[in-house]
Amino acid sequence: MRRIKLTLSYDGTDFKGWQVQPGLPTIQGFLEEAFLEIEEAPVHVSGSGRTDAGVHALAQVAAVSINNPIPTRNLKKALNRILPFDIRVIDVEEVPAGFHPRFDATSKTYEYRVHRGEVCPPFERRYLHHHPYPMDEKKFVDAARQFEGEFDFSSFAASDDRDAEKRSKVRRIFSSEAVLRGERLIYRVTGSGFLKHMVRNSVGTLLEVGKGNVDCDRLAWLLTAPPAVKAGPTAPANGLFLIEVHYGSSGPEATDRSAVPTADA
């Protein structure tokens, strides 16, 4: 068997998230169907993690084990011929048999984009959370740094997280930064791992900070609060991009090479 690492870019708008669900369009589902055609046998595609319905990826990482001897360059072409245009394979690489996209990942970077202008550009409506309401963006930007460090993020996990009692909710955030660029409020976070809805609940909380409904002390308290306390609200999925998954030596500082769609001509 050959172990193949895939780097994927997708527009999550029209998918029900990463994970296979019978009869529903999912990223993993389309990939497994494409490999069924190439390998002529069922193949399991592992991802670095699930993305929710509507969440996008600039460089999601997945892996498969196949017998087909097809060269990686041709495999990339074959996959892009079979897959829908909103899922693209941007890189295919042969890796050691033990590679696992989730367990081997050392950190991940997400980006969330808020459009502050009165009118949301139609060409980017799928990739922006349009939030034109009064807010002090400086408060959002300043508070973003408070997420840096190691915290129990229980209060920022989805309420329906079924593993709630079982696994540790402690995650390390290496960097958490927001900038205001014109009418765009861009939030970028790199961490050891993320709980379900964690980035969207962080952004939802930062928007509350911007609106003056949550202050620095309250945010600090939420980062140490018991699991029963829920931060948020959950910001919409469409503003969120998985930007990069880091492995071993490729540290989180290498993230800026990624190209995110933007309206700046």
Added chain:
Amino acid sequence: MRRIKLTLSYDGTDFKGWQVQPGLPTIQGFLEEAFLEIEEAPVHVSGSGRTDAGVHALAQVAAVSINNPIPTRNLKKALNRILPFDIRVIDVEEVPAGFHPRFDATSKTYEYRVHRGEVCPPFERRYLHHHPYPMDEKKFVDAARQFEGEFDFSSFAASDDRDAEKRSKVRRIFSSEAVLRGERLIYRVTGSGFLKHMVRNSVGTLLEVGKGNVDCDRLAWLLTAPPAVKAGPTAPANGLFLIEVHYGSSGPEATDRSAVPTADA
């Protein structure tokens, strides 16, 4: 009656073009429905020109006459509340009663975007013509200037142009330029007016020049050829944007302020 000038931005992907067609989604159709709701009477919306199915606009110009005394700022909000998210009103202005968006226009600027990379980014697939095939982009860029001047563009008009025999096909092109920016070949043209499919047939012809199937002499000949000769092929609609419509003193040199979606972070 008040005369209202509208500036519109739209993602043409899911529309059957500008012009009203009963039972089909069109830009003009959605605008007239929105005004029916606001004015409580049928309203005719005039455009600066039709855009084909799938063609986008950054700043299309239209006009309506209404009795409703609603302030322009509120009218903009009301329209954007009613219209689908892929049509946005970016400006509303009260103008003299005689204003006509088509007859008063002095020139128009279009842009066409070709993606030369192997993989088309999923976030821009609606706004790019993906054409990764071997080509000398320099030939495309050099030949683009040949369109500048006054020509009878009969050979570049759609074959089904029903007015073919009636109206003059002479148009003046003020500037016609292409640039290669990374994996993007961007063509921008400003002219006194454009025939149906004229920009798409120009781009289709320039792609043939790039591929070595048409040379400079042949292109020069096409620009003076009898109507029975057809240039082209017609490049796909999705790469085309109406960038700006110019009126009176706002000359074609003012076009670069427009923001087109791009993948450059």
